[in-house]
Amino acid sequence: MLPFERVTILGTGLIGSSLARAIRNRMPTVRLTGYDRDAAVAARADELGLFDDMADSAGASVCDADLVVFAVPVRAIGAAAEEIAADLPRDAVVSDVGSVKASVLKAMAAAIEGPDRIVPAHPVAGTERSGPDAGFAELFENRWCILTPGAEADARNVERVSEFWRRLGSEVELMEAGHHDMVLAITSHLPHLIAYTIVGTASDIEDVTSSEVIKYSAGGFRDFTRIAASDPTMWRDVFLENKEAVLSTLQRFTEDLTQLQRAIRWDDGDFLFDRFRETRDTRRRVIDAGQDTAAPDFGRDRR
Amino acid sequence: MLPFERVTILGTGLIGSSLARAIRNRMPTVRLTGYDRDAAVAARADELGLFDDMADSAGASVCDADLVVFAVPVRAIGAAAEEIAADLPRDAVVSDVGSVKASVLKAMAAAIEGPDRIVPAHPVAGTERSGPDAGFAELFENRWCILTPGAEADARNVERVSEFWRRLGSEVELMEAGHHDMVLAITSHLPHLIAYTIVGTASDIEDVTSSEVIKYSAGGFRDFTRIAASDPTMWRDVFLENKEAVLSTLQRFTEDLTQLQRAIRWDDGDFLFDRFRETRDTRRRVIDAGQDTAAPDFGRDRR
Ligand SMILES: NC(=O)c1ccc[n+]([C@@H]2O[C@H](COP(=O)([O-])OP(=O)(O)OC[C@H]3O[C@@H](n4cnc5c(N)ncnc54)[C@H](OP(=O)(O)O)[C@@H]3O)[C@@H](O)[C@H]2O)c1
Ligand SMILES: NC(=O)c1ccc[n+]([C@@H]2O[C@H](COP(=O)([O-])OP(=O)(O)OC[C@H]3O[C@@H](n4cnc5c(N)ncnc54)[C@H](OP(=O)(O)O)[C@@H]3O)[C@@H](O)[C@H]2O)c1
Numbered sequence: 390m391l392p393f394e395r396v397t398i399l400g401t402g403l404i405g406s407s408l409a410r411a412i413r414n415r416m417p418t419v420r421l422t423g424y425d426r427d428a429a430v431a432a433r434a435d436e437l438g439l440f441d442d443m444a445d446s447a448g449a450s451v452c453d454a455d456l457v458v459f460a461v462p463v464r465a466i467g468a469a470a471e472e473i474a475a476d477l478p479r480d481a482v483v484s485d486v487g488s489v490k491a492s493v494l495k496a497m498a499a500a501i502e503g504p505d506r507i508v509p510a511h512p513v514a515g516t517e518r519s520g521p522d523a524g525f526a527e528l529f530e531n532r533w534c535i536l537t538p539g540a541e542a543d544a545r546n547v548e549r550v551s552e553f554w555r556r557l558g559s560e561v562e563l564m565e566a567g568h569h570d571m572v573l574a575i576t577s578h579l580p581h582l583i584a585y586t587i588v589g590t591a592s593d594i595e596d597v598t599s600s601e602v603i604k605y606s607a608g609g610f611r612d613f614t615r616i617a618a619s620d621p622t623m624w625r626d627v628f629l630e631n632k633e634a635v636l637s638t639l640q641r642f643t644e645d646l647t648q649l650q651r652a653i654r655w656d657d658g659d660f661l662f663d664r665f666r667e668t669r670d671t672r673r674r675v676i677d678a679g680q681d682t683a684a685p686d687f688g689r690d691r692r
Numbered sequence: 693m694l695p696f697e698r699v700t701i702l703g704t705g706l707i708g709s710s711l712a713r714a715i716r717n718r719m720p721t722v723r724l725t726g727y728d729r730d731a732a733v734a735a736r737a738d739e740l741g742l743f744d745d746m747a748d749s750a751g752a753s754v755c756d757a758d759l760v761v762f763a764v765p766v767r768a769i770g771a772a773a774e775e776i777a778a779d780l781p782r783d784a785v786v787s788d789v790g791s792v793k794a795s796v797l798k799a800m801a802a803a804i805e806g807p808d809r810i811v812p813a814h815p816v817a818g819t820e821r822s823g824p825d826a827g828f829a830e831l832f833e834n835r836w837c838i839l840t841p842g843a844e845a846d847a848r849n850v851e852r853v854s855e856f857w858r859r860l861g862s863e864v865e866l867m868e869a870g871h872h873d874m875v876l877a878i879t880s881h882l883p884h885l886i887a888y889t890i891v892g893t894a895s896d897i898e899d900v901t902s903s904e905v906i907k908y909s910a911g912g913f914r915d916f917t918r919i920a921a922s923d924p925t926m927w928r929d930v931f932l933e934n935k936e937a938v939l940s941t942l943q944r945f946t947e948d949l950t951q952l953q954r955a956i957r958w959d960d961g962d963f964l965f966d967r968f969r970e971t972r973d974t975r976r977r978v979i980d981a982g983q984d985t986a987a988p989d990f991g992r993d994r995r
Contacts, residue, residue, distance in 0.1 A: 613883055
């Protein structure tokens with residue numbers, strides 16, 4: 390039996406459209422309804438045939454749903470929840486895919502009656518693209534999906550949402566929302582902040598032209614440009630909604646960077662060597678855990 | 693006519709072995725001699741059949757060469773140059789592949805007679821691996837190779853080394869050594885320092901277990917682990933030999949990071965949005981310049 394039969398996705402960008410495609414492939418009998426407040430995005434999702442119906446309003450999109458998923462930037466989830474609250478069927482389960490969880494859980498709970506049916510989710514999978522054309526069905530396969538239900542969530546609803554993600558190929562993990570935000574601050578939010586910073590810094594160095602930066606980017610910089618090409622709205626929202634965890638992680642990073650800086654200044658080669666050797670082990674573990682491939686990616690357009 | 697006919701490579705690790713493979717493919721009549729001070733590495737290079745001869749000593753490796761290339765960590769180049777100085781044929785050209793150029797040029801010039809024949813080179817291509825098994829023939833194709841000859845270098849020797857790299861598939865650029873070090877500080881050295889730092893920080897956060905860091909690394913962190921898996925000896929040497937440029941670039945980075953940190957703390961979403969939007973453009977230019985592929989790499993094991 391399918392965990393849900395009539396799924397509505399609000400926001401049909403990268404994640405919303407990938408979700409629609411994945412549901413189509415894995416649970417073809419599910420009736421899919423989509424809505425996007427950006428008319429051009431909605432039209433494109435329609436053209437791509439991602440949904441059975443594209444609704445004209447948020448309210449209309451949910452009135453028949455048994456699962457509603459918000460796939461909009463995290464700061465927009467509260468408003469989107471308010472928009473649908475009046476039209477939401479009494480027994481529909483409500484979820485999302487936002488990259489921050491504590492504030493989003495709070496925003497959904499404030500707008501929607503029935504805390505037993507709110508089951509926030511975060512698929513830890515994505516790309517640096519946005520919009521409906523960027524999505525693809527396999528995005529969630531072999532990736533983790535973290536659920537962060539509050540204390541009042543009904544265990545049956547949590548199990549249904551878990552089963553939903555497992556059917557899409559993900560491994561599901563339950564976590565307290567605040568802990569999720571701390572974990573993601575270090576594994577995702579800080580890396581993005583650092584990448585945005587370094588790409589900005591490189592554009593502002595007066596002795597080096599920007600065309601030199603581009604030309605010689607294969608030495609490491611290009612990897613940061615990929616991460617820093619991620620959606621500005623999404624990331625602005627992530628940093629503002631996960632402010633405390635991001636700032637405290639950043640503080641630790643700065644301390645560690647200062648220590649390496651000192652070691653360089655004072656020629657402490659042994660300290661540098663030891664630190665650099667430890668990080669190799671982390672890489673091996675990422676590969677062993679199936680979270681990356683071992684192919685040497687620096688030579689990525691190896692022909 | 694080939695630019696060189698008898699090439700000796702000292703250091704048969706990632707870059708030295710890639711160079712040997714590339715020469716074999718592109719200039720098959722060149723006689724190749726290798727030497728590595730690490731007996732296990734030398735034996736492995738021999739087993740792989742990368743060279744016509746593996747020499748037993750540095751001096752013996754160069755006595756018949758018309759080109760000698762140091763492919764050892766940058767702090768080892770001075771000592772390696774001293775080791776071969778006495779046996780070097782009078783007309784042999786001397787080059788290297790080191791990631792830092794001003795100090796290496798100085799070290800080679802101090803050890804070797806005849807500044808007209810010293811033509812330092814840096815192929816801006818690499819991977820996070822090391823050792824002779826990690827090398828591959830295509831590493832230098834469509835990559836830049838920067839030559840940083842001093843004022844006394846003979847133009848004919850510079851042209852021969854240029855032609856050598858063009859034959860291996862690289863595009864060649866001439867640059868003043870100090871300027872090279874400034875450009876690479878931002879495009880390669882700072883990114884590596886930052887990646888090493890963040891991977892270290894992640895291992896030390898007390899509220900997040902290291903297995904959580906590994907599990908959820910697909911959100912951005914895994915890219916940093918790849919860069920931070922690079923060879924510790926090589927990178928220790930790079931930071932110590934390019935100290936000034938690295939520290940001044942790092943200072944700029946820290947200022948920019950502090951500004952973003954302030955914007956997060958004070959909820960300045962517009963500032964964040966504007967900064968994040970600018971960096972997208974840099975990504976587009978990296979792709980247009982052929983320095984990376986446009987495939988959305990976050991979803992890299994898309995099946
Ligand atoms: N990208 C990733 O790698 C990734 C990974 C995991 C989770 N996530 C999370 O997934 C969510 C969506 O991200 P995305 O990358 O898919 O973004 P996206 O491609 O930019 O798509 C978001 C879409 O939602 C629309 N929208 C905004 N507010 C809305 C509302 N109130 N009602 C209906 N539609 C609305 C946007 O329209 P406008 O243009 O008008 O705003 C846009 O078309 C975010 O919460 C993000 O944190 C992203
Ligand atoms: N890796 C990259 O991405 C990259 C890219 C561009 C340029 N480079 C530059 O290329 C050079 C080599 O790097 P790599 O990645 O190929 O390093 P690697 O794989 O670690 O190989 C270096 C080899 O040189 C040997 N060696 C050290 N000192 C020597 C000496 N005096 N005489 C002979 N052999 C000696 C080492 O042996 P021991 O183990 O005994 O030290 C090791 O086997 C470095 O200068 C680096 O900056 C690297």
